[in-house]
């Protein structure tokens with residue numbers, strides 16, 4: 001088990017990562033009043049483990065899926081916390097994927113203006129990304145993550161044991177964020193390129209730590225996303241989020257992979273990425289998601305990129321694109337040009353397939 005800390009002016013958040021982390025760390029939570037938030041799939045698989053570990057605790061079970069990450073369910077969690085007698089000295093445990101982590105994190109931030117939260121991420125995506133860094137949110141009025149808060153968990157317990165029950169599709173989603181880290185961090189990129197089977201359990205276990213270490217360093221430097229460093233973690237996300245809002249059918253991580261393909265195309269067309277590097281990155285993405293959708297109405301979907309929080313003006317779209325090994329670049333372009341490049345890219349994908 002490895003240990004990492006995020007020190008911010010307000011809090012120290014400790015991350016324990018590796019085999020055995022759950023068994024070693026959870027006994028230390030006993031004796032506190034706990035309130036667990038999880039989802040229906042995770043509860044079905046791990047209700048026995050939860051009872052065995054925490055005894056007879058209050059558990060709020062969300063219906064599984066992104067649709068649950070909404071304001072209505074946030075209020076339901078808060079109502080249950082009140083009913084369960086949660087106090088300032090209680091601890092909320094987010095036991096599940098990114099959906100559970102984001103909504104439980106926001107509930108913990110709001111309840112009594114803040115109660116402690118421990119994140120126990122159970123998907124690859126939440127282990128490598130969402131459980132670390134303190135961004136919490138719900139989707140609202142059709143806009144993703146638009147209502148939220150920065151609220152650091154005081155502990156994150158990342159144990160690969162939970163990946164054993166994860167369907168391959170969910171591993172693919174986690175790999176979406178892992179490849180994003182590869183585009184930001186030379187060390188991670190080299191490991192990805194050298195690895196034959198990206199889905200191998202041993203590989204995922206070791207790369208998880210690297211991704212968390214990258215994110216922890218970025219969060220320490222720019223906790224509230226104001227200094228520019230944290231913005232880099234949105235690589236692939238401007239287009240990914242826009243497509244996610246419009247098409248809905250796939251999951252966040254899959255849209256990150258698709259978003260990276262479209263944004264690499266834009267960087268190529270604008271001469272902002274090294275050609276060989278672009279080819280290698282596309283190759284990596286296709287190893288994880290062999291079929292990239294050539295959405296015929298992609299430019300319509302791209303309109304949603306206007307809502308991206310990175311944009312300084314409504315008329316322009318800002319995105320973080322890969323540039324060279326370990327280097328990313330911010331590209332800002334008029335919304336119309338962005339939409340037209342997205343349309344071109346979808347045409348190219350379609351032609352290559354034909």
Ligand SMILES: NC(=O)c1ccc[n+]([C@@H]2O[C@H](COP(=O)([O-])OP(=O)(O)OC[C@H]3O[C@@H](n4cnc5c(N)ncnc54)[C@H](O)[C@@H]3O)[C@@H](O)[C@H]2O)c1
Pocket residue numbers: 039040041042045064065066069096097098099100102122123124125126129130131132133134135136145162163165166167170173251252253
């Ligand atoms: N806060 C952040 O910094 C941040 C970063 C990236 C993504 N996110 C958010 O994370 C969310 C996506 O997270 P996700 O991909 O984990 O989705 P998710 O939480 O919906 O989990 C995916 C699916 O896996 C199931 N599942 C969870 N653990 C399992 C296990 N161990 N075995 C079997 N099934 C399991 C869930 O029930 C669900 O059906 C999005 O809402 C996204 O916006 C947040």
Ligand SMILES: [Zn+2]
Pocket residue numbers: 129177237252256
């Ligand atoms: Zn993401």
